[in-house]
Amino acid sequence: MCSQSPADVTLADIACRAELGPYYIYRFFGTRLDLLIEVSDLLAAQAGKSLQHKISDNDLDFAQLLEFCRSVCFHRIQLLQHLTAQGVPAARFQKGNRLIFTGISQFFKNSGISTARALSNGAITLALVHAEISLLPTFDLEKEELNDLISLFAAM
DSSP states (O other): OTTSOGGGOOHHHHHHHTTOOHHHHHHHHSSHHHHHHHHHHHHHHHHHHHHHHHHHTTOOOHHHHHHHHHHHHHHHHHHHHHHHHTTOOGGGGHHHHHHHHHHHHHHHHTTTOOHHHHHHHHHHHHHHHHIIIIIHHHHTOOHHHHHHHHHHHHHO
């Protein structure tokens, strides 16, 4: 179901995949929208914990951090775009976004740079990943051109 757009996922699909009757989904989540909000929160929490674990084990270089961000952010950005289009306030997702941002910034802070620079690098990393996921098709940039920009950033 990860390959489907959030707009295409039905409660029946979710119930079938979970091997549950649809009434269980309605009982615990109420609506499809409530379930998708919960999935978004879960994605952010898992990403934050995974980042903390990988960073504390010094088991991550910049290329791996970037790939991790791409994989996590791809699904989360699609989901958040769908949810905000459905009227869910973007502010609802600040806590989850902060978890991911804090983990990414901690990666840079561990490299010995100042806190301000680490926060800046975290924001830039997320912006680059977001641009790749959401905006690349509209910028008429080739993936290699964006990778060149990311490489320039990583060398700073």
